[in-house]
Amino acid sequence: MAQDPEELFEVDSDVPDLTGAVLLHHFDGFMDAGSAGGTLAEHLLQAHEHRVVARFDVDDLMDYRARRPSMTYATDRWEHYDAPELVVHLLHDAVGSPFLLLTGPEPDRRWEAVTQAVIALVERWGVRLAVGFHGLPMGVPHTRELTVISHATRPELVVERSPFNRVQVPGNLGALVELRMGEAGLDAMGFAAYVPHYLAQGSYPAAALNLLRSVAKATGLALSADALVESARRTDAEIARQVAESSEVAQVVEALERQYDAFTQASENLLVGEDESLPSADELGAEFERFLAEQQRD
Numbered sequence: 472m473a474q475d476p477e478e479l480f481e482v483d484s485d486v487p488d489l490t491g492a493v494l495l496h497h498f499d500g501f502m503d504a505g506s507a508g509g510t511l512a513e514h515l516l517q518a519h520e521h522r523v524v525a526r527f528d529v530d531d532l533m534d535y536r537a538r539r540p541s542m543t544y545a546t547d548r549w550e551h552y553d554a555p556e557l558v559v560h561l562l563h564d565a566v567g568s569p570f571l572l573l574t575g576p577e578p579d580r581r582w583e584a585v586t587q588a589v590i591a592l593v594e595r596w597g598v599r600l601a602v603g604f605h606g607l608p609m610g611v612p613h614t615r616e617l618t619v620i621s622h623a624t625r626p627e628l629v630v631e632r633s634p635f636n637r638v639q640v641p642g643n644l645g646a647l648v649e650l651r652m653g654e655a656g657l658d659a660m661g662f663a664a665y666v667p668h669y670l671a672q673g674s675y676p677a678a679a680l681n682l683l684r685s686v687a688k689a690t691g692l693a694l695s696a697d698a699l700v701e702s703a704r705r706t707d708a709e710i711a712r713q714v715a716e717s718s719e720v721a722q723v724v725e726a727l728e729r730q731y732d733a734f735t736q737a738s739e740n741l742l743v744g745e746d747e748s749l750p751s752a753d754e755l756g757a758e759f760e761r762f763l764a765e766q767q768r769d
Contacts, residue, residue: 476587483524490597493570493690500577501643505666505675507606511682512574518695525559532578565693586651603645603661604682608671612727619685623660624653676702
């Protein structure tokens with residue numbers, strides 16, 4: 472007999488009234504170019520006071536041999552085990568409004584059960600909206616304004632149009648949560664921040680900052696951005712220095728700038744000009760698979 476999804480988590484006994492709150496979520500393991508989603512999740516926990524209000528049973532969800540947690544050995548004994556955690560944090564924004572953040576490794580097993588468990592928490596707490604976020608590698612230059620696209624369970628929730636039509640890509644838990652919530656008549660949406668493909672493997676705080684601004688605008692949350700702004704400024708300065716010191720890199724960036732400017736002048740679409748076609752589903756799927764494979768090798 473299948474386990475009740477609500478048995479996958481434990482809820483704190485002292486949870487305040489969260490009716491109308493927003494649930495943000497980011498799972499480590501799927502595509503996150505520039506670590507945009509992970510950086511935003513980490514920033515929120517550093518910038519806002521928080522405590523855990525629900526904890527998932529990762530022992531029933533993880534394949535430890537596929538993603539071995541770190542352990543620390545000190546001289547003659549094992550000193551520490553970095554146990555993976557999939558938890559819901561309760562935070563408050565700058566004006567005291569509560570919101571939730573679900574973070575942790577993307578489970579290897581029981582996606583449907585985890586999704587139903589998330590929906591159970593949403594319904595238990597009266598959450599009005601769930602929002603996911605991550606980075607998306609694209610052929611765009613860092614010297615131009617980078618886009619954040621959105622998708623949602625209702626057209627009214629979509630705030631930034633996507634250039635894609637109908638494609639098939641590798642599945643992920645965040646997308647499944649959004650899909651199943653929509654089927655259950657619940658509001659959910661997601662954001663993907665464009666990250667220049669040549670910066671996708673490192674940390675790119677500017678993309679996380681774009682995600683924060685999009686999330687804040689869509690949810691009405693007053694989210695602190697100061698630390699991300701400063702981090703993005705330092706990273707952008709370092710990128711500019713490296714580009715200036717390498718004629719080869721500078722040529723690549725200049726070529727992307729010309730392509731970007733030509734496309735924006737030829738069409739309202741930031742990526743597709745009048746004489747250009749969108750990549751096929753197979754091409755997009757192959758690109759996503761390549762990016763994930765590079766992450767695993769790194």
